[in-house]
Amino acid sequence: MNFSNILAALDNAKERHLEDLTEWLKIPSVSSDSTRKSEVAAAANWVAEKLKTAGIATKIVPTDGHPLVIAETPPISGAPIALVYGHYDVQPAEPLEDWISGAFEPTVRDGNLYARGATDDKGQVLTHIQSVCDWMATGEPLPLQIKFLIEGEEEVGSENLERMLPSLRDELACDCVVISDSGQYAKDQPAITYGLRGIATYELKIQGPSQDLHSGSFGGAVMNPAIALCHLLSSIVDSEGRIQIDGYYDDVQALSEAERAAWAKLPQSDDQFAKEVGVDALFGETGFTTDERRWARPTFDINGLTSGHQGEGVKTIIPATASAKISFRLVPNQDPKKLTTALQNHINQHVATGVKATLEPSHGAPGMAADPESRYAKAAARAIASAFGTPPVMIREGGSIPIVTRFQDVLQCDCLLLGWGLSDDNAHSPNEKFCVQDYYRGIKASAILWTELGKLNESQA
Numbered sequence: 001m002n003f004s005n006i007l008a009a010l011d012n013a014k015e016r017h018l019e020d021l022t023e024w025l026k027i028p029s030v031s032s033d034s035t036r037k038s039e040v041a042a043a044a045n046w047v048a049e050k051l052k053t054a055g056i057a058t059k060i061v062p063t064d065g066h067p068l069v070i071a072e073t074p075p076i077s078g079a080p081i082a083l084v085y086g087h088y089d090v091q092p093a094e095p096l097e098d099w100i101s102g103a104f105e106p107t108v109r110d111g112n113l114y115a116r117g118a119t120d121d122k123g124q125v126l127t128h129i130q131s132v133c134d135w136m137a138t139g140e141p142l143p144l145q146i147k148f149l150i151e152g153e154e155e156v157g158s159e160n161l162e163r164m165l166p167s168l169r170d171e172l173a174c175d176c177v178v179i180s181d182s183g184q185y186a187k188d189q190p191a192i193t194y195g196l197r198g199i200a201t202y203e204l205k206i207q208g209p210s211q212d213l214h215s216g217s218f219g220g221a222v223m224n225p226a227i228a229l230c231h232l233l234s235s236i237v238d239s240e241g242r243i244q245i246d247g248y249y250d251d252v253q254a255l256s257e258a259e260r261a262a263w264a265k266l267p268q269s270d271d272q273f274a275k276e277v278g279v280d281a282l283f284g285e286t287g288f289t290t291d292e293r294r295w296a297r298p299t300f301d302i303n304g305l306t307s308g309h310q311g312e313g314v315k316t317i318i319p320a321t322a323s324a325k326i327s328f329r330l331v332p333n334q335d336p337k338k339l340t341t342a343l344q345n346h347i348n349q350h351v352a353t354g355v356k357a358t359l360e361p362s363h364g365a366p367g368m369a370a371d372p373e374s375r376y377a378k379a380a381a382r383a384i385a386s387a388f389g390t391p392p393v394m395i396r397e398g399g400s401i402p403i404v405t406r407f408q409d410v411l412q413c414d415c416l417l418l419g420w421g422l423s424d425d426n427a428h429s430p431n432e433k434f435c436v437q438d439y440y441r442g443i444k445a446s447a448i449l450w451t452e453l454g455k456l457n458e459s460q461a
């Protein structure tokens, strides 16, 4: 096999690679938006066509929600099997007025491609698809079997995939899942991510009087649901962000000294970080560095808050209801179901009299830990060093990919998180972007990864 032919082919195809991504990004595949069902399906079709055209056996598998795209190259005896996982669904693009160019009108500016989904996750997952499709086009055999699972519900919790995963166990059987849906540590400092936080999300609703009341006639006599909600929410967390729910920290794994020492060597600057996000000062638990707080400590957040009069002018009412969308980030070993019970107990104990609180769990997923020393991680480190010109640092990250621990449990496989994104890529936010150079380097790293993984003999895998 002549690998330099493959690298040359990838190098010559840069323009087409960018055109492909641009085409995919034009499809507004917002999974949470029920009016976008056909666009979400179109994004699935687009990637299925891309794989099929390269001669890869591909199918679209319907679910109770958005479809899965599953594909595989031919088996290679004696070599391990890699499963590329990624998602073609995106978060809503609102607020639209904050975008410099349209969210679904991909535009290159200053070496970045701007569009919803550019980094999360179409641009990143497409790096692996391009490397495999172009490899196949050279006529050279792939050094291992590569399977693909590209889903359309990651941004809404992957519940349909989770339900179906056991029935797909044989079809998706693999030694290692490869995921590019995270980030580099910094510009020109690639990383391998060996841990993610888990998540538990809820809606908390407070019901007070049967309808809005005049706050003059009734204020002082009837509990205000918005105030009850504020009290309840502030009872969950203290001013440092420490969660006040009984037993919440019981299952939290302490950071090891070795891990803390390794992270302390990473070039982090709180001032720079604060500046990047536009705040005067950072926040959080004392005794932990910023990376420790973001990657390895649990947190509570209010994601949305609604009650009473939001329109123009004054309206003096006691609103009938108040509600909040809330989320917790969990660390490995914390159980989202256990949290739901503890949170419900906390609410029962702390809710004001005269109002009724209801807690509706939405999705939950545990935190993930992978082996930073695995043979797969070492193979990936070699591939990244060669493509980026800098060896990767080993990090954890604070975001969540709900299905990853299910892969570990159901498929009994290793898991490689190779992020090509940057922390200022504006994922989930206006002006999302992906650095075009990182897209190309990701494609190259992916191709080199296949050769490195191919060298790992199955018996040792």
Ligand code: BES
Residues within 6 Å of the ligand: 120, 121, 154, 155, 156, 157, 181, 182, 183, 196, 199, 363, 397, 398, 399, 400, 401, 402
């Ligand atoms: N790609 C992210 C996860 C991520 C973010 C990993 C940052 C590493 C660093 C993923 O698409 C995502 O946004 N997940 C959601 C899951 C939720 C909607 C269930 C998250 O973390 O909020």
Ligand code: MN
Residues within 6 Å of the ligand: 087, 120, 121, 154, 181
């Ligand atoms: Mn993602």
Ligand code: MN
Residues within 6 Å of the ligand: 091, 120, 155, 427, 428
């Ligand atoms: Mn996301």
